[in-house]
Amino acid sequence: MxxxxxxxxxxxxxxxxxxxxxxxxxxxxxxxxxxxxxxxxxxxxxxxxxxxxxxxxxxxxxxxxxxxxxxxxxxxxxxxxxxxxxxxxxxxxxxxxxxxxxxxxxxxxxxxxxxxxxxxxxxxxxxxxxxxxxxxxxxxxxxxxxxxxxxxxxxxxxxxxxxxxxxxxxxxxxxxxxxxxxxxxxxxxxxxxxxxxxxxxxxxxxxxxxxxxxxxxxxxxxxxxxxxxxxxxxxxxxxxxxxxxxxxxxxxxxxxxxxxxxxxxxxxxxxxxxxxxxxxxxxxxxxxxxxxxxxxxxGGRPTARAASGPHADRFGGQLVLVTGAGSGIGRATVLAFAEAGARVVAVDRDAQSAARTAELARLVGAPEAWAETVDVSDEQAMEKLAERVAAEYGVVDVLVNNAGIGLAGPFLDTTTEDWRKVLDVNLWGVIHGCRLFGRQMAERGQGGHIVNTASAAAYLPSRSLPAYSTSKAAVLMLSECLRAELAGRGIGVSAICPGFVNTNITSTARFAGVGPEEEDRRRRKSARLYGLRNYPPEKVAEAVLRAVVRNQAVVPVTAEARGGRLMSRFTPRALRAIARLEPPL
Amino acid sequence: MTSAVAPPGATGAELRGFREVQRLAYECAEAVAAQLAPGVTERGAARMQRDWLHRRGVRDWFHLPFAWFGDRTAFTGFRVPLQFFPTGRRLEEGMAFILDMAPVHKGFTADIGYSGSLGPNPLQDRLLADLEAHRDLILREVRERRPLREIYEDVDRLMAHQGYANRHRAYPFGVIAHKVDRVAERRWSPRLFGFGTQSLRGLAADAVRGHRAGWSPLWSPHRFSDHPPAPGLWAVEPHLGFRGTGAKFEEILVVTDSADPEQSAFWLDDDVPHVRRWAEEK
The missing domain is CATH 3.40.50.1820 (Alpha/Beta hydrolase fold, catalytic domain)
Incomplete structure (x- = not known):
């Protein structure tokens, strides 16, 4: 037979x-x-x-x-x-x-x-x-x-x-x-x-x-x-x-x-x-x-290459692709998977930082690591990436759609161009990732996991982040729907909702409705505030791995994200009142 | 660099004195590193450094030798300064280590840091290689007379760009460098928490003098370091950390008030182990 x-x-x-x-x-x-x-x-x-x-x-x-x-x-x-x-x-x-x-x-x-x-x-x-x-x-x-x-x-x-x-x-x-x-x-x-x-x-x-x-x-x-x-x-x-x-x-x-x-x-x-x-x-x-x-x-080794990190039993040898892997949460996530012995693909629009992440990943235990330079909002580039990854490295076991940009400022000052940019990266980037790699996983029929980086802003309304929060709320709902659709195929979907995490998203964020000098001042101010909060991206990365292992649906990570999630369920009116406050920038 | 202009209060002969004790300290670090074997404790390694230097006439210290093994090289979980002191942690194959000592010899002070590993450790090799950019950056910006606090921030940015954490922030006052000076030779020099009282006195005197003149002998991220480099000898110690592995170097940077940029700041000695190592890799 x-x-x-x-x-x-x-x-x-x-x-x-x-x-x-x-x-x-x-x-x-x-x-x-x-x-x-x-x-x-x-x-x-x-x-x-x-x-x-x-x-x-x-x-x-x-x-x-x-x-x-x-x-x-x-x-x-x-x-x-x-x-x-x-x-x-x-x-x-x-x-x-x-x-x-x-x-x-x-x-x-x-x-x-x-x-x-x-x-x-x-x-x-x-x-x-x-x-x-x-x-x-x-x-x-x-x-x-x-x-x-x-x-x-x-x-x-x-x-x-x-x-x-x-x-x-x-x-x-x-x-x-x-x-x-x-x-x-x-x-x-x-x-x-x-x-x-x-x-x-x-x-x-x-x-x-x-x-x-x-x-x-x-x-x-x-x-x-x-x-x-x-x-x-x-x-x-x-x-x-x-x-x-x-x-x-x-x-x-x-x-x-x-x-x-x-x-x-x-x-x-x-x-x-x-x-x-x-x-x-x-x-x-x-x-x-x-x-x-x-x-x-x-080869004479008594055990397989011993990856030392947590969850090495689960991720050893698996193929993990992370977008926005050049810095912050993305880089920390790649490194956490690398420590668990996974083979990793670090995707970032900045070639240098993606290459750096891949290099560090190999040093901390990834058997293989590659860097790919792609802008996630570019549909054709993403399609090419998906083809290349499937042909050269195989079908992705864990996909982390993490790339995102910040945009602050009142709705009335946000231009359509601003809107397009933030939606292109934060939402369309996730859609392309899920669409292309999710299809490969489903067609292989041997399970897998998709993690989307949403944000605590996905459920916390605020007068200062209308565009960013909207994009992240869409990511959260997309993740929930996709989770329902793919459950029958053994593919899990998780949405991660970090709060204020000390990454460089603040120093690259756009502040709508202010001049370049004021924008620069606000960037520095917010970077300082995030620095004072000092929540390390490595802890978010741990939460990502845990979410995959436990197949969790929505994972608020910081204390403010967890507290906000509770409030959004039980005291939404209080949240609405807080949303009216001006941020201290 | 022997023709260098000396900072005020230090003659060319004095620079030679500083250079000699720095070489002695690095020799000690290399000798002790070569003797390290699996099972040696941090306390043992610190004791080896102390004995080696004692045999060569060192009686006083800016600070007693430190030794950090494994994830202690990245100061993982350090909260109180007492954790800097050597512990009973034992060295294992492939483990990274850092030796850090500051002997005073014939009245001249050195303060050095030496990073290495027992057997190959590719991760620490990478960290060490990436320190080269920091040595260049610090010298370049000191020559440009940028405020020390801004240089500190630039070093921070470079570390973040490289993907590492700044671990010198864990030192007292978060310093990346501090001033060192000549120390009067006394027959008896007690120590306070591992620091020589003579040297502490010198540092305190500098702090008082600097406070009046608007500078500080500590090079930190804080407002009191918001001034151009003050002439003198600075022991510079950038310290990288990455997921439980750390690497640093420490050596003396001479700052003078010369108008010639080349002479306004220079490393006391370019013939130090980490520089030789970078040259070999090229």
């Missing part, structure tokens, strides 16, 4: 025949992908195709699944010991004498934890990337610890995971699961996956699904009870481990992996805002992380 160009072979072991598929150059490091339940090796088709460009990729159908034969009898044929025999047989066949890089999803990961923690596979595994499948032994200890020393939090964790494991109990009933899978459930499963798990349709799952699922029930029956009752005490990983945790997993909670460092000392953590079937829904990101990890371990 979907594994195009795969070379097939059969490996005979322990009374079964395993169907093994190989892709890519056999001279490259070997990556073995192990599928979960109820799946066959085809669950990896998207990831395998991406990895095959760099590695020798091997997939096999677990015994009883896909085209591999099932053991006779089924009971006792699916123990982790047998599955380890299978893995070793495959590894010896495809990569004799050289350790393989192991990747497991769901039950593939559960098995692989066994492979990577038992003595007899030592030297056969170079690295292990785990997603959505804990070691049953670690899980057993996890439960024991929580039962024997309960605290409210631990009880909560136990109950939470207990509820998420509902299907495990069902699978332990005799015969019924088999009947359901071979009957109505097997027929409806593709639709359920599409609706609840947002797995794109197409040629997955394969027609072998009912038999896979029926046989696979024995994975649970043969292993779960014995292992949870008597977990091994020596289940330490003997290879570096990369743990990918989908945050929206309906079957496994994040807390399962607390203290995993005890079992896997060389651990790299990654998190992903996605549901359980990440090999189908996020193949680009997985392939990138697997590639980075394999290359790092082959």
């Amino acid at each position: 979907t594994l195009q160009g795969a070379r097939e072979r059969w490996v005979r072991t322990g009374g079964v025949e395993l169907c093994v598929a190989e892709l890519g150059d056999t001279a490259q490091p070997t990556v073995v992908l192990v599928h979960g339940y109820p799946d066959s090796k085809e669950v990896w088709s998207e990831v395998a195709a991406r990895l095959a460009e760099h590695f020798h990729v091997v997939l096999y159908d677990v015994r009883g699944h896909g085209r591999s034969t099932a053991p006779e009898p089924l009971r006792g044929g699916f123990t982790l010991e047998r599955l380890t025999d299978d893995f070793l047989a495959v590894a010896d066949a495809v990569s004799p004498g050289r350790p393989v890089h192991l990747v497991g999803h769901d039950w593939g990961s559960v098995q692989a934890w066994e492979f990577v923690t038992v003595e007899r596979t030592k030297g056969r595994i170079a690295s292990f990337t785990s997603m959505s499948g804990p070691s049953l032994d670690h899980f057993g200890h996890w439960i024991k610890k929580r039962v024997s020393r309960p605290t409210p939090r631990r009880i909560g964790q136990l109950l939470g995971q207990g509820a998420k494991s509902w299907y495990v109990y069902l699978l332990h009933t005799p015969v019924l699961p088999e009947l359901a899978w071979r009957g109505p459930l097997g027929k409806r499963w593709p639709g359920i996956l599409r609706r609840l798990e947002k797995v794109p349709g197409g040629d997955y799952p394969t027609p072998s699904l009912p038999t896979d699922a029926a046989h696979g029930a024995w994975l649970y029956r043969d292993n779960v009870r014995p292992r949870l009752r008597r977990p091994r005490v020596d289940a330490y990983a003997h290879a570096p481990v990369q743990l990918v945790t989908p945050l929206g997993d309906a079957f496994l909670s994040e807390s399962l992996y607390d203290e995993l460092e005890l079992w896997a000392p060389r651990l790299t953590r990654r998190t992903l805002p996605a549901k359980h079937w990440v090999p189908r829904t996020r193949p680009d990101q997985l392939a990138a992380w697997i590639k980075e990890f394999v290359v790092a371990t082959e």
Whole structure:
């Protein structure tokens, strides 16, 4: 089916025949992908195709699944010991004498934890990337610890995971699961996956699904009870481990992996805002992380390039584009993402400062950083930028529409030219960014996030900032609408509303209705006031990263922005009275 | 620069004296930096500087040696002056450090700052390279006799343009420089919070004299620095900070009342480690 160009072979072991598929150059490091339940090796088709460009990729159908034969009898044929025999047989066949890089999803990961923690596979595994499948032994200890020393939090964790494991109990009933899978459930499963798990349709799952699922029930029956009752005490990983945790997993909670460092000392953590079937829904990101990890371990580094900043687990290797990145909040945001290990594109209309930002980004930890000189209000230039970024760097994972200019002065003194300028940059710049990069994200269909820099002025009326506030209010509403539209595609949209932040927006702002000398005086005065307030742009950047991680809708950042937001909801009349005051300039 | 015009009250021989002690201090910094190893504490590094200079006859100090490691080079989280004093922070591989000392030798004062790192630290290398523009800017504007406060603001602007934070603002009074002078040699010279009392007395006398004449021995962002550079010896110390890494240099700028711009201000010595380093990079 979907594994195009795969070379097939059969490996005979322990009374079964395993169907093994190989892709890519056999001279490259070997990556073995192990599928979960109820799946066959085809669950990896998207990831395998991406990895095959760099590695020798091997997939096999677990015994009883896909085209591999099932053991006779089924009971006792699916123990982790047998599955380890299978893995070793495959590894010896495809990569004799050289350790393989192991990747497991769901039950593939559960098995692989066994492979990577038992003595007899030592030297056969170079690295292990785990997603959505804990070691049953670690899980057993996890439960024991929580039962024997309960605290409210631990009880909560136990109950939470207990509820998420509902299907495990069902699978332990005799015969019924088999009947359901071979009957109505097997027929409806593709639709359920599409609706609840947002797995794109197409040629997955394969027609072998009912038999896979029926046989696979024995994975649970043969292993779960014995292992949870008597977990091994020596289940330490003997290879570096990369743990990918989908945050929206309906079957496994994040807390399962607390203290995993005890079992896997060389651990790299990654998190992903996605549901359980990440090999189908996020193949680009997985392939990138697997590639980075394999290359790092082959190069002798025990963990992937360790970005030190906060949220490195989330943004490591992601592509982030920030407009207005030459100074202020934009530059601070680029640097914060860079510290988290993201690849960054710094866009500014001033080439020099954009280049400077990119250079600093590389110094603080960005694996790659580029500078692009574009005026965000220029539609054609933005279109060209979007094309260039997609062609050269890839689809943007996080877009920050931050470029903006200031304009103060009474409405009656504001010329149409002033209006046009401020709307062109503050509103149209955001529209172009969302339109072009948002479309790329939506078409890729693997999620993403858009952050728009609005302002506290978006909800605080004032007689001195009519044009600026109007443009920012539009940005805020645009963000809210877009958030509703893109939610179904896994793309989050956040609006950041900083208050008075100490950046150079004051010294470049236009003051309508006054002469150049007076304008200069006001610029200096406002710069001084902002300097006295002294709220650093770095803190706004932290709020941006947090907003993406938590997928927050509207984020007021400073105390005045938060207070103003509360007042705009509960005491709008007071705000209107304040809006009439002349600013102290 | 040996033919330089000396500022009032300092002869060519005196300039030589200042130059010698500044060289001695930089030698000390380089010697101590070469001995730093993982696990050495800030206190240990300060002690090493003190001992090295003591062995070479230094008995009095403008201030005792400081040492800052890691994010303390950027004064991260500094709120009270006591935090400047060396701590038990241990040096690790790749960590940035700054050594800062102000010995008095044969009555001449030096005040130097030396930035480096244990093993490669590309970020601090970049900061150090970017300090060159500040050294040029300060000299150029002092020669133009711009008010010190405005020069301070221009340095600030250049730092912001480079993307860095001004960290000399954390020093007492936010100074980028202060005057240094000859100090009478006494057998006993007690210290107050790490500062030599003789030197403090000199600074206080300058402050009183300057207050009457409309200038200040402290070069700060405040109104009392709103005057053209006063002749004398200024220890200039621009200090850059960037996300937990800092870099500075400190050396003496000689200001005279000569009408010739070249002679009106010059660095006491151009053969200092950071200048040599910039020359090598080119």
